[in-house]
Every structure is written in structure tokens, then in C-alpha cells.
Amino acid sequence: MNAKYEDELEITPHNEWSQKFWDDLIPFKDRISQHPFFLNMASGQLTLTSFRYALLNFYPLVAHFPSYMSLALAKATNFADPGVTESRNWLIQNIKVEERHLNWYRDWAAGFGLTVEELDSVKPNPAMNGVNHFLWSNNTRGNLAQALAATNLAIEWATGDWSSHVYEGIQTYADHPEIHINKRTIAWLRAHAHYDDIHPYEAMELIKRLANHDVKMQQQAFEAVKEGLAYYELALDECQRVHELSLKQDKPVAESA
Template sequence: MYEQFQRSGPLMDLNSYPAWAQDMVLATAPAKSKVVAHELFARMREASLPAQATYNFLVGGWPVIEQFPQYMAVNLCKIQYGRSAGENMARRYLMRNIRVEQNHADHWVEWAKACGISMRDLFDSQAPVESQALNHWCWHSCERASLATSMAVTNLAIEGATGEWANLICSSDAYENSFAPELRRPATRWLRLHAQYDDTHPWEALEIICLLIGRRAEPKYVDILVQGLSNSYQYMALSLDRSMAPSG
């Protein structure tokens, strides 16, 4: 039986959410940590990431960046206004953030250009399957899964991990200062926005997911959510590993 959830504590405090949501986040923390603590981001923070790995990362990540607004548009189509508080909040969240994510695609292009990577490289390069896997997984989830599950896979998992690794890179000036002075601002705008602005997005997504599911959740459904989140983190890590692999 559905039991409505109403958050009473701070948005960015895990204790403000139902026990099943806390268990879900804690169960997937090790998989998330493998993304956030990946060698690629540690070396980028130190401005010691090889140029080929930077190229692989920016080109391989482009499909997800470019199509992220489209994932959210697919989820938006699942919503009927006024059907529930969760759907109303999801509708506002998705409509607002579709435009935000389009701007982020522009900033990714500027980051790539500052690294000597053209738009033709982004659009025409054939990314390896390891880099394509996350994009395929997001499309599959948004097209086939429930609103709560697909938002967990994308807005909670991907945006959550991304905010943390962007914050890690921005915690030092080394990477920003590795660019020529006139390139520093456009080269790091995407990173700075995700480190300083997007930190609330995954928490907002978590609140929506809890509103949609309720204070209590069937254990089998929690297992599905845990697996979905874990898959997103594992596909992210797979792409990062491939970006660091030697060419040839």
C-alpha cells in the first residue's frame, strides 16, 4: 500500500529520506566510489593526464553529454500533470533542467576546443564500445523503465557521481592553470558549474524518486533500483578505464 513520503529534514541530508532510500544509496556507494576516485580524475586534478586520455575522455563522454537532455525529455513524456505530487515535482525538475543540460553541452564543446579537440572530432570519432555503453544503458532505461527507475539511473546516479568528480578536479587550481590564460574560463566552465551548481540536482532527483515510490518500497523494487544505479556507475567506470588504456 502506498504511504506518502514528505521530506522534513534538509535536502542534502541522507537521513531526510526513507530507510529504503538510505539503504539503496549506501549499497551503491562502493560502485560510485570507483568512479569518483578513478585515476583519470586524480590525474586531471594534477594536470598530469596524458593528451590521448583527455581526448578519449572528452570524445567518449560526448554522446552522454549531448543526449542527456533527450533522456530527460523521454522521462517527461511519462508524466501526467496533476496525477501526483511526485509527478508534478518531476515535471518541473525535468523541464527546468533540459535547458540547463543543453547549455552544458555547449560548455563541453568549449572544453574540448581548449584541449585541441574540434567539433568534428566529437561528432565523427568512433568511440569504442566501452565508451558507448553508458549512453545505450541510459536510453534503454529511459525508454523501458518506470519514471522513478530511469531518473535514478540518470539524474541520481550520473549527475551525483559527476558532481563529486568535478568538485575533486576543481579542488585544485592545477588543471585550470594548465590552460593559457585566455582559455581558462571557457575550458573549465563545465567543470565549475558541475562542482558548484549541480550538487543539488541529484538530491532533488532523490526526493522525487521517494515521492513517486513512497515511504515504503517493496524489497524487490529496491533491488531493481540498486542494480540500476550500480549499472550506471559500472558503465561510467568502464568508459574511464577505456579512456586510460594505451592506444592500439
């Protein structure tokens, strides 16, 4: 094993195709990070009902994330191909990190009044669950570049963006009598808003190494990112729909504390 890799995956400058790949995806990523639901979440405009709905129904995505990555890891077997060994090592390192995030997410949900039993028994509706089905399918049927693109670039890139805004505004919810904000309940947000934001850049670096001389693979990875973000957006549209319905019966947290 490459000892240097264990310390850090070097991020290299983009070449022509990878720079276009990255730039062309920014508008699709921004549809997630700037989605009205996350803007409302960051500004304290969600009702407690809609916040809980999102935490509950996005839980399977967080809980299964290490499994999606494990499916990608199973594809990293041909070490003679460029980027495969680096992808294998990176996935092994970060699967354990994602497992730790599950516990932090549970703490966040607990701070908003959800139990572990509720989380573990949730059955999201199709709009919320589509992203999970896509990631299972993509990581099972796609190649290694597609798997990294959909999971570690699409989902982690957009999540790092919106979580930084929500982290900045999370104290807006602190005065609500049914919400408890402390270091444990914001650990997931803090991680994704700060040190974990390197993950999508590392995923892009791995995609570059895997697909640098394969135009078809480049296009497959690009489409995997777009499709993953599209399913993410469907889930957020559903969260926003539930939020708008909840406003008929309740006030935003910022107005009801």
C-alpha cells in the same frame, strides 16, 4: 502548476529505506569519483592524448543527456501518482540547463584542442558507448523512478564528485602550449563542481516520492543506479587503458609543460 515548486524542490530527511538506499550506493559511486583516471586527471598526470580521448568520447553522453531526460519526461503523465507532477516540473526546468552545459563542454574541449567537427562526428567504441546505450534503454523501457535513478542520480552524483577534484587541479594544465585555460573553458567543470551538485539530491528526493510505498520500484531504482555506474566505470577503464598506452610515447602534462 505549483508556484512554490518552481522556486525549489524541498529536500526531506531520509526515512529508513531511502537512507539505506543512499548509503548502499556510496561504494559504487566512489568507484567512479575515485577512479584512477580521474585521479590522474585531477593531478595533471594525464597526457594530452589521453585527456583529449576522454573529452572526445564522453561528448555523446553530455550531448544526449537532455534527450535521456526527455524520455523520462514522457513517462511523467499520471499526475494522480505521488511524485509525478514534481518530477515533471523538475525535468522541464533542468532539460534546458543540460542543453546549456553542452555549449560549456564544447568550450572545454576547444581549450584542449578539439574542434566541434571532431566532437559531432565521434563514434565511441563499445566500452565508451555502453553507458549511452544503457541510458537510452533504461529511459525508454524503465519506469520514471528508474529513469531518474540511472540518469540524474547515478551519472550526476558521480560526476559532481570527480569534477570538483578536477576543477581544483585544472590549472596544472595551464602552462601546456597546446592547452588554453580560461573562464569559458572551465565553465562546465565549475558548474558541476559547485552549484549543480544539488541535482542528485533532488533526483533522490523525487525517487523517494515516487517509490515510497512501492518496494519493487525501490529495488528497480537501486539496480538502475548500480548498472548506470557500472557502465560509467567501463568507460573509465577504457580511458585509463588509453592513458597507459599513451605514456609509452608521451609525458604527463604536468611534466611536459
